[in-house]
Amino acid sequence: MKTLIINAVILTMNDSFDLFNKGYLAVRGENIEAVGPMEQCPDMESFDEVVDAEGGILVPGFVNTHTHIGMVPFRGLGEDMVGRLNRFLIPLEKKQMTQFLAKASAKYAIAEMQLSGITSFFDMYYFEERLAETCVEMGERAVLAETVIESTIDSYKPYGGIELAEEFIGRWKGKSSLVTPSIAPHAPYSNTEESLRKSREIADRFDVPYMIHLAEMDFEVSAIREKYDMTPVEYLDSIGFLGENLTAAHCIFINSRDAEILGKHNVKVAHCVVANTKSAKGISPVRLMQENNVCVGLGTDGPSSGNTLDMFTVMKATALAQKTFLRDRSAYTSREILKMATIDGARALGLQKIAGSLEPGKKADLTLVETKSINMYPLYDPYAALVYQAGSHNVETVYVNGNRIVENKNLLRYSVKEIKDELEKESLSFRYEALKMQNK
Amino acid sequence: MKTLIINAVILTMNDSFDLFNKGYLAVRGENIEAVGPMEQCPDMESFDEVVDAEGGILVPGFVNTHTHIGMVPFRGLGEDMVGRLNRFLIPLEKKQMTQFLAKASAKYAIAEMQLSGITSFFDMYYFEERLAETCVEMGERAVLAETVIESTIDSYKPYGGIELAEEFIGRWKGKSSLVTPSIAPHAPYSNTEESLRKSREIADRFDVPYMIHLAEMDFEVSAIREKYDMTPVEYLDSIGFLGENLTAAHCIFINSRDAEILGKHNVKVAHCVVANTKSAKGISPVRLMQENNVCVGLGTDGPSSGNTLDMFTVMKATALAQKTFLRDRSAYTSREILKMATIDGARALGLQKIAGSLEPGKKADLTLVETKSINMYPLYDPYAALVYQAGSHNVETVYVNGNRIVENKNLLRYSVKEIKDELEKESLSFRYEALKMQNK
Numbered sequence: 001m002k003t004l005i006i007n008a009v010i011l012t013m014n015d016s017f018d019l020f021n022k023g024y025l026a027v028r029g030e031n032i033e034a035v036g037p038m039e040q041c042p043d044m045e046s047f048d049e050v051v052d053a054e055g056g057i058l059v060p061g062f063v064n065t066h067t068h069i070g071m072v073p074f075r076g077l078g079e080d081m082v083g084r085l086n087r088f089l090i091p092l093e094k095k096q097m098t099q100f101l102a103k104a105s106a107k108y109a110i111a112e113m114q115l116s117g118i119t120s121f122f123d124m125y126y127f128e129e130r131l132a133e134t135c136v137e138m139g140e141r142a143v144l145a146e147t148v149i150e151s152t153i154d155s156y157k158p159y160g161g162i163e164l165a166e167e168f169i170g171r172w173k174g175k176s177s178l179v180t181p182s183i184a185p186h187a188p189y190s191n192t193e194e195s196l197r198k199s200r201e202i203a204d205r206f207d208v209p210y211m212i213h214l215a216e217m218d219f220e221v222s223a224i225r226e227k228y229d230m231t232p233v234e235y236l237d238s239i240g241f242l243g244e245n246l247t248a249a250h251c252i253f254i255n256s257r258d259a260e261i262l263g264k265h266n267v268k269v270a271h272c273v274v275a276n277t278k279s280a281k282g283i284s285p286v287r288l289m290q291e292n293n294v295c296v297g298l299g300t301d302g303p304s305s306g307n308t309l310d311m312f313t314v315m316k317a318t319a320l321a322q323k324t325f326l327r328d329r330s331a332y333t334s335r336e337i338l339k340m341a342t343i344d345g346a347r348a349l350g351l352q353k354i355a356g357s358l359e360p361g362k363k364a365d366l367t368l369v370e371t372k373s374i375n376m377y378p379l380y381d382p383y384a385a386l387v388y389q390a391g392s393h394n395v396e397t398v399y400v401n402g403n404r405i406v407e408n409k410n411l412l413r414y415s416v417k418e419i420k421d422e423l424e425k426e427s428l429s430f431r432y433e434a435l436k437m438q439n440k
Numbered sequence: 441m442k443t444l445i446i447n448a449v450i451l452t453m454n455d456s457f458d459l460f461n462k463g464y465l466a467v468r469g470e471n472i473e474a475v476g477p478m479e480q481c482p483d484m485e486s487f488d489e490v491v492d493a494e495g496g497i498l499v500p501g502f503v504n505t506h507t508h509i510g511m512v513p514f515r516g517l518g519e520d521m522v523g524r525l526n527r528f529l530i531p532l533e534k535k536q537m538t539q540f541l542a543k544a545s546a547k548y549a550i551a552e553m554q555l556s557g558i559t560s561f562f563d564m565y566y567f568e569e570r571l572a573e574t575c576v577e578m579g580e581r582a583v584l585a586e587t588v589i590e591s592t593i594d595s596y597k598p599y600g601g602i603e604l605a606e607e608f609i610g611r612w613k614g615k616s617s618l619v620t621p622s623i624a625p626h627a628p629y630s631n632t633e634e635s636l637r638k639s640r641e642i643a644d645r646f647d648v649p650y651m652i653h654l655a656e657m658d659f660e661v662s663a664i665r666e667k668y669d670m671t672p673v674e675y676l677d678s679i680g681f682l683g684e685n686l687t688a689a690h691c692i693f694i695n696s697r698d699a700e701i702l703g704k705h706n707v708k709v710a711h712c713v714v715a716n717t718k719s720a721k722g723i724s725p726v727r728l729m730q731e732n733n734v735c736v737g738l739g740t741d742g743p744s745s746g747n748t749l750d751m752f753t754v755m756k757a758t759a760l761a762q763k764t765f766l767r768d769r770s771a772y773t774s775r776e777i778l779k780m781a782t783i784d785g786a787r788a789l790g791l792q793k794i795a796g797s798l799e800p801g802k803k804a805d806l807t808l809v810e811t812k813s814i815n816m817y818p819l820y821d822p823y824a825a826l827v828y829q830a831g832s833h834n835v836e837t838v839y840v841n842g843n844r845i846v847e848n849k850n851l852l853r854y855s856v857k858e859i860k861d862e863l864e865k866e867s868l869s870f871r872y873e874a875l876k877m878q879n880k
Contacts, residue, residue, distance in 0.1 A: 072817075072818070073818060075817075075818060075829070076818060076819065076820045076821055076824050076825055076828070076829065077818075077820045077821075078820075079773075079774060079820075079821055079824035079828065080769065080770055080772075080773040080774060080824070081769075081770060082769060082770045084769070108814070108817075111814060112814045112815065115814060274760065276764075277760040277761070277763060277764040278759065278760055278763060278769070278828070279763075279769045280763040280764055280766070280767050280768050280769040280771070281764075282764065282767075283764065307824075307828035307829050308815055308828070308829060308831075309815075310815075313756070316753070317757070317760065319718065320714065320717040320718055320757065320761075321717070321760075321764075323717060323718060323719075323720040324716075324717040324720055324721075324722065324723065324761075326720070327720050327722075328720050329520065329521075329522060329524070329718070329719045329720040330520055330521060330522045331720070332520075333519075333520040334519060334520060373856075374548070374551060374552045374555060374856050374860075375552065375748055375749075375750075375832070377512075377515075377548075377860055377863075378512070378513060378515060378516060378517075378867075378871070379516065380516045380517045380518075380519075380874065380875070380878055381516055381517075381519055381878070384516050384519035384520070384747075385516055388516070388519065388718070388747035388748070389515070389516065389747050389748060391748075391831050391832070391833065392815070392831070392833075393831065393832075393833035416813075416814050420814075420817055423817075427818075431818070434820065435820070438820055438821070
């Protein structure tokens with residue numbers, strides 16, 4: 001199958017940020033075959049299909065570096081409340097979350113992400129085996145990390161997640177071109193040193209990415225200070241946890257020394273500004289980390305933390321927060337922001353060789369943003385239009401791994417209504433408990 | 441004409457925040473006749489039309505307290521650049537802005553606002569007479585303020601805006617139920633004391649709202665400190681400028697004493713968080729002002745400052761910024777945010793008696809947000825869903841003054857393509873200059 005996309009504003013996000021104001025992109029099978037200006041467009045006759053972008057903006061599919069796709073049923077519950085996590089989310093999760101509900105939620109979340117142009121994501125939740133099946137079924141690329149924590153909802157054993165992750169990685173490593181299995185100890189404060197060491201050992205042994213929540217909570221910082229007289233980053237460094245395959249989510253409470261340590265180990269960071277500011281935790285010092293050669297991608301966090309599963313909201317919020325934090329309107333140009341949402345995100349997923357930019361030989365993970373809607377005019381600077389004007393509703397066409405997934409703003413193979421009905425059916429008892437909690 | 445809306449989640453935003461999980465609202469002519477739970481729904485036979493909201497959320501039309509609708513052609517130009525205002529916007533405005541372009545831009549901006557559920561707005565620009573005609577033509581409610589500044593693009597005289605405003609207010613006061621004419625001296629640093637006094641005098645004489653940019657710029661604060669040894673607020677107080685009909689935009693650099701002064705005079709504030717943070721100016725101390733009984737509404741600012749003309753982006757950004765600023769996740773609940781975007785906004789426009797809440801006797805300015813799109817599920821708390829999940833693309837139906845303006849997410853009487861073509865035609869020469877500037 002050969003597809004040719006023509007008449008697009010193409011932001012390649014390659015190392016030299018090549019941009020074609022009127023460009024073409026050729027896909028052969030799973031791969032990008034060529035990209036360039038329309039003047040060099042190959043003969044259309046040799047393609048199975050030609051898609052006229054009509055001036056839309058073609059970018060690498062967005063990479064969501066941190067989410068929890070099993071958590072759609074929690075979205076909007078207990079908002080604006082202190083102690084929300086322990087008061088609503090954790091008790092409800094323990095009591096009501098099942099592999100069936102997690103899977104129905106995952107399907108819903110993947111649909112929502114695909115519709116907003118996200119072509120790969122890094123997940124951290126439970127029942128990841130079910131979520132892996134869902135990714136393959138829906139044609140979405142992902143790194144899926146089974147969570148490690150003492151009390152696990154998908155195992156009756158303490159730290160049962162270690163065993164589950166090991167089995168999951170063993171079964172899924174190399175199995176699908178879409179899914180990379182992974183392991184995610186929950187956080188430095190919620191895991192034993194032993195479980196952290198074992199998690200890293202498993203990631204090393206299988207050579208897969210691993211993930212953790214890091215320097216996210218103020219109580220995490222004070223607890224680790226009290227126990228070890230260290231910062232969370234120093235603590236993880238001291239036990240040999242940090243490595244280049246690690247993607248650390250949040251990293252809000254980071255000082256210069258921490259940033260240096262993260263950079264030295266080539267740790268990747270998943271920056272989740274909407275979730276971090278909505279919960280009043282603070283603004284991550286992204287510039288400081290980048291200055292220490294830490295690669296920072298962007299994440300939505302789970303649907304109950306960030307509430308939307310799209311990168312437009314996140315890109316805009318990142319730019320606004322960082323400019324204000326640095327008191328510099330020229331800081332974080334739209335191009336830098338888009339870089340974080342694409343190629344830097346791909347690095348955080350260990351997928352930089354196959355995704356994150358529009359270059360021949362890479363997999364065809366593509367997002368086409370239309371520029372006909374009222375919010376997309378005028379168009380002086382396509383980067384700025386994406387960051388400051390566009391929304392998920394402007395995403396018209398999406399390809400993952402060479403397959404068209406979204407067409408004319410709709411899923412090609414699925415109905416949103418059916419996916420919602422499925423989730424609704426699976427979450428009846430969850431919803432009953434949730435409403436009881438809310439109205440208490 | 442009698443219209444009945446049924447099966448809506450209704451957030452009345454009245455003083456007691458009455459909410460109907462399954463409610464009806466009856467419109468007769470321009471006015472809301474009744475609102476209540478479905479059990480009390482009147483006989484449908486007696487209505488000319490019945491609209492089934494199918495579980496959508498019905499709210500008072502959003503009130504945008506600060507914008508510059510003539511500035512759509514500037515959107516996206518010179519983004520992320522230091523000195524953008526003086527380097528791009530002002531020279532281009534002086535050279536290329538005409539009444540015809542301002543009018544075409546206004547039509548575009550009003551269409552964009554209507555499609556996102558904004559039913560009234562406070563504008564500050566030039567050629568307001570043309571913009572007033574456009575509001576009436578398009579059925580939008582507005583307070584329109586002619587700008588007063590030394591060098592005015594719509595008058596050849598220094599401070600010619602004073603005369604223009606006086607004539608404009610004289611002609612439009614009481615002329616249309618939709619348009620309230622107004623006057624807006626640009627800012628304390630860019631106006632003479634005399635022009636500020638005259639502006640207030642005109643607002644008083646005609647009993648209309650007036651507007652100013654206040655405490656927005658760091659150089660404004662230092663210039664006024666140097667010249668008068670006062671804050672911008674103290675300075676305006678000292679010359680008798682402050683009053684209850686004043687809506688002050690931005691108010692970023694406000695200390696406790698300033699907040700007290702603003703409260704004492706019952707000044708209203710138009711808080712524009714997206715524009716303020718995008719330009720790295722800072723975060724306004726909204727809570728401090730509200731604690732001093734200052735009414736704070738929300739604004740998008742102009743399309744080149746905030747980039748989107750919708751209140752969803754603004755509501756979310758306000759919540760995120762204020763929670764972070766106050767280090768309190770429970771601060772600014774979704775209900776408080778929606779209050780600022782509706783009834784408090786109406787107060788800032790002097791329209792609280794006729795708009796801003798869903799109450800019998802008020803004008804029917806209504807926005808219906810559908811809950812079927814993928815981002816709107818699940819729905820535990822309609823306030824939170826509006827602030828954290830919804831976007832402009834979820835706006836399904838909009839009424840202004842009892843007239844249906846938006847239906848099925850489309851303008852009822854206009855085509856976006858035609859409005860865009862009109863603006864494109866009027867902005868040919870503007871665009872040529874703008875691109876020259878950008879590429880220099």
